[in-house]
Amino acid sequence: MRASLIQIAVDPDEPVHTRRARAARLVQAESGHADLVVLPELWPVGAFAADSFAAEAEPLRGPTYEAMSAAARDAEVWLHAGSFVEAAGGSLYNTSLVFSPDGELAASYRKIHRFGFDEGEAVLMAAGEDLVTFDLPHLTAGVATCYDLRFPELFRGLVDAGAQAFVVPAGWPARRLAHWTLLARARAVENQAYVLACGTAGTHAGVEQAGHSTVVDPWGEVLAEAGPGEETLRAVLDPKKVATTREQFPALKDRVLGVSAPRRTGA
Numbered sequence: 001m002r003a004s005l006i007q008i009a010v011d012p013d014e015p016v017h018t019r020r021a022r023a024a025r026l027v028q029a030e031s032g033h034a035d036l037v038v039l040p041e042l043w044p045v046g047a048f049a050a051d052s053f054a055a056e057a058e059p060l061r062g063p064t065y066e067a068m069s070a071a072a073r074d075a076e077v078w079l080h081a082g083s084f085v086e087a088a089g090g091s092l093y094n095t096s097l098v099f100s101p102d103g104e105l106a107a108s109y110r111k112i113h114r115f116g117f118d119e120g121e122a123v124l125m126a127a128g129e130d131l132v133t134f135d136l137p138h139l140t141a142g143v144a145t146c147y148d149l150r151f152p153e154l155f156r157g158l159v160d161a162g163a164q165a166f167v168v169p170a171g172w173p174a175r176r177l178a179h180w181t182l183l184a185r186a187r188a189v190e191n192q193a194y195v196l197a198c199g200t201a202g203t204h205a206g207v208e209q210a211g212h213s214t215v216v217d218p219w220g221e222v223l224a225e226a227g228p229g230e231e232t233l234r235a236v237l238d239p240k241k242v243a244t245t246r247e248q249f250p251a252l253k254d255r256v257l258g259v260s261a262p263r264r265t266g267a
C-alpha cells in the first residue's frame, strides 16, 4: 500500500481558503502515486492559532469537509484529511475526517487528549470520547491526533479494536522534535503496527513547527522521514508485515492485564 503524507506549511499570511485550495491540489498531485494520502492536524487554521479557533470553526460538513471529500474523489485515494476545528452543539472539537476514494466519509475522530494544560486547545475545545478505526483495503487503521501520541493506552485500545496501523496527524513544535520521533517509533514497536505521523511545517502563532513527518514499520524501522519544510513524504507499506512481526515476535500475546497496585512494604 502506497502512502503519501502531505506536510503542509501553515503560514498565518496565507488565508485559510487559499490553503484549503492548495491542500486539495497537493492531494490531487498524489493521484496515481498513493492509495492513502494523509494531511496534518488543524492545517486550515494552525494547531497553535488558538485565537482563531472560534472564528475558523466549521460544522462537520463545512468547507473543509466539502473540499476534502472532492479531493479524495478527484484523486481516487483514501484520504485522512487531517483535522479542523469543528463547531457542534455549542462546543469546539479538534476533528479528523477520513474519506474513501468515492468521497464518502469513512470515519471521523474527535481528539481525546487536548494539548495546552490550562490554556489554548485544552480550555477552548471539548474532548472526544470515542476510539476510531477504519478499514483500508488490506489494513485496519486506528486514528489518533498529535498530543494523543503521548498516551500509550489509547494506542493499545486501538490495537484491541483491530488496528494494524496508526494514522497520526499533528502540529508538533520544533522544540520537542526529539519527543516526536521517539514517540512515533515507540508506538510502532510496542504495538507492532505501522505509524504514519504527519506534521506541519512553517511557523504560526510564534510556534515553529517540527515537520519531520515519519512512517515507521511494525519493527520500529523508519521507512521515510521528512525534513523541516513543506514536502510530500512517500512510503510503501506491506500489510503482511504486521502479521509476520506479531507472529515472529509475539510480545502482544504476553500482555498481563489487570496487574494490581503495588503492595506497600514496611511501616
Ligand SMILES: NC(=O)CCC(=O)C(=O)O
Pocket (backbone or CB within 6 Å): 041, 047, 114, 115, 145, 146, 147, 148, 150, 170, 171, 172, 173, 176, 179
Ligand atoms: N497540537 C498538539 O497536540 C501539540 C502536542 C505537543 O506539542 C506535545 O505533545 O509536545
